[in-house]
Amino acid sequence: MKITFLGTGTSQGIPVISCGCEICSSNDFRDNRLRTSVLLETGDKTIVIDSGPDFRYQMLRAGVKDLDAIVFTHEHKDHIAGLDDIRPFNYLLKKDIHIYADSRVQKALKREFSYIFTDVHYPGLPQIDIHDIDVEPFTIGETLLIPIEIMHYKLPIFGYRINDFTYITDAKTVSAASKEKIKGSKVLVVNALQRSTHISHFNLEQAIAFAQEINAETTYFTHISHNLGLHAEVELELPPNIKLAYDGLVIEV
Template sequence: MKVTFLGTGTSQGIPIIGSDHPVCLSENPRDKRLRVSVLVEWAGYNLLVDCGPDFRTQMLANNVKRLDAIIYTHEHNDHTAGLDDIRPFFFRQGDIPVFAHKRVLKALRSRFDYIFTSENKYPGAPGVTEFEIENKPFVFEGLTITPIDFRHNRLQVFGFRFEDFAYLTDLKSIEDEEVEKLRDVKVLVVNALRREPHHSHFNLEEALEFIERVNPQTAYLTHISHLLGFHDEVEKELPENVHLAYDNLKIEI
């Protein structure tokens, strides 16, 4: 399995428009972060986790030529706003499977009604096939996917375990039985927004405590804001098996 970090930034991305913060002014490419998303590749299939507003740029940057499905963590704009840009894949492949919680599918139907409707559909609109996710494992093209249920402030969000790889973003609180689903995972990705506490995201301290609790072989931090600091400086502070993810990073599991 190969995983590409398409974006590792918070909802505004880095740099933030108009900001004079030193991290926003950094010339280091690893300090420039698009909105969070990963591409999971196995056995010739490409599965996208979240389709945010930077989707088109991310596909071009990584020369992605096939998209077999999209799986959504939740309905917030930085995770969903790029859905219209699946059109090139739709024109070549037909309807794209979309997996999400029923609440998220409802939000997508409302926002992108011209994609989900079958009545008088505009001929240039992409098409999707909907699959509702519940809190239980399912299989897609031979890959077992286990949803991990947690809270982003009070909003329900799904993270996902793809066999030896787990991806959790926008996490603030989680029940013990959901953490148990991560037992023996080799690679864990989790959000670490900044150093100061936040009402709906792990800060760095909370993320590191969670990683220690799960005890993966390797962990990566994502959904990072400029307030966490410069990539190279933060990387030096982290435990040996923990790293800051950065845009276009590719790992193999």
């Protein structure tokens, strides 16, 4: 499976305009982060996990020519706001895009994009085929996805395990039962927001401790805020099998 990190950043702590700090003025492309999303190419399907506000540009930047499905982790705006931009894929590929979301996320989608869900459809509206998911595993084509319940402060959200790959974003606490679903992964992706403690996300210290407990062969940190620091400097502090992800990073699992 080919995995492309479309975005590794977050709205948390990112200035609306450049503030002239070392992150804003960095010449290292790895410090230029769009909102968190990942592309999975499984062999028979092309799947995106979360379509945030930067979805359109991320897909253009990555040169994505096909899309079969979007799987959502939760309903916060930085993870769902780009759904409308599936329309070019509908038009060019002449197919609906399959959407996988739990009932709470579906409610948010219907609120934010009510025109998609009306009985009257005019030409050009996003065309979707929506699928209910819960904690039970489900398949997209030949690929099995195992939802993993994570707590984003008091909000239960989903991470996903796909074969030897586990993807988690916006975690603050992870139950023992969920950890058991993650253990044995060769590659773990998990959020590391900033250095200081945050009410609803792992900070760097917590993310490292979680990664060491899971003990995957390689862990990548994502959902990185402006406040974490320069990519090159933070990586020097990390254990050998833990790395910072960056926009455009491609790995094979």
